Amino acid sequence: MSVLFDLDDRGVATITLSRPERLNAINMAMRDLLWTYFETCRDLPEARVIVFRGEGPAFSAGADISEFGSAPSVIASRRARHERDLWWELITHRCVTIARMHGFCYGAGLELPLCCDYRIAADSARFALPEVSLGYIPSAGATQTLPRLVPPGVAAHMVLSGEPIDATAAVRWALVTRAVPEGDLDAAVDALVEAVLDGSAPPPARPR
Numbered sequence: 001m002s003v004l005f006d007l008d009d010r011g012v013a014t015i016t017l018s019r020p021e022r023l024n025a026i027n028m029a030m031r032d033l034l035w036t037y038f039e040t041c042r043d044l045p046e047a048r049v050i051v052f053r054g055e056g057p058a059f060s061a062g063a064d065i066s067e068f069g070s071a072p073s074v075i076a077s078r079r080a081r082h083e084r085d086l087w088w089e090l091i092t093h094r095c096v097t098i099a100r101m102h103g104f105c106y107g108a109g110l111e112l113p114l115c116c117d118y119r120i121a122a123d124s125a126r127f128a129l130p131e132v133s134l135g136y137i138p139s140a141g142a143t144q145t146l147p148r149l150v151p152p153g154v155a156a157h158m159v160l161s162g163e164p165i166d167a168t169a170a171v172r173w174a175l176v177t178r179a180v181p182e183g184d185l186d187a188a189v190d191a192l193v194e195a196v197l198d199g200s201a202p203p204p205a206r207p208r
Contacts, residue, residue: 003033004055005040011048012193013041013095020056026108027064031086038089049196051189052099052112059099059125062107065134087141090115096196096204100189101125102182106164111140114149117204119175120189121167122182127175128164149205150175174205 004016015037017024041047054060090097090112099113102122110127113119121127129138129146137143138159147155150173158165167179180188195201 001033002027002030003037005033005037007041007044007047010193010197011046012197013037013047013050014053015050016053016055017060018055020054020058022064023058023061023104024054024056024109025061025064026112027066035086035089038086038093041095042089042093047095049193050093050095050097051193052097052116054100054102054109056103058103058109059101059105060107060109060112061104062109062130063139087111087115087145091145096201098189098192098196100185101127101176102185104128106130107138108140111138111142111145113176114142114145118177118192118201120185120192121170121176121179122185123167123179124182125167125170125176125179126164127158127167127170128162129158130162130164132160132162146175177202177205 002019004018006014015034017030019025019030041050097116098118098120099116100120101113102125105113105125106128107130110129129142131138143159146158154173167176170176171179178188192201
């Protein structure tokens with residue numbers, strides 16, 4: 001299974017991108033599973049928090065470009081996106097959402113966390129929107145979500161240059177909530193989850 005799901009007795013759902021041999025590049029099968037799990041968390045009253053993780057050396061290197069252009073037509077592709085708007089479902093989700101970020105967080109692997117309330121990153125993580133190098137713009141909403149979180153000039157630079165930034169810059173510009181050594185990442189996420197559950201967490205930064 002390319003996306004794993006678990007719900008514990010606290011009401012914390014963990015959604016894990018599990019395609020490490022492709023650096024968790026998000027393909028259509030993964031999008032379908034993410035949609036299913038988003039709906040599951042929305043409909044289960046006991047679900048309170050969603051934590052996103054990536055298995056292996058990266059959170060996600062982005063969309064699986066091997067599937068680009070495989071839709072039967074542009075119209076069919078756009079209809080599918082409107083009928084199952086994964087990113088809007090995440091932005092408006094009733095659960096508190098946390099992204100646990102490490103390694104490459106590129107393209108859709110950054111756009112998914114941008115739709116979350118909190119982003120906790122390893123200090124070795126790298127963040128980029130490299131779509132411009134392929135001749136197109138970020139297609140999962142980063143042209144809208146990113147400038148709602150970071151200064152407009154930073155957002156423009158990331159979208160137009162495709163150049164990665166490091167965790168120090170990501171914290172400075174409020175792209176991520178906090179950066180910690182990778183060995184401390186699980187503990188930092190767990191502490192945030194507990195703070196969310198007991199009501200002591202800082203206000204979230206979710207684009208709307």
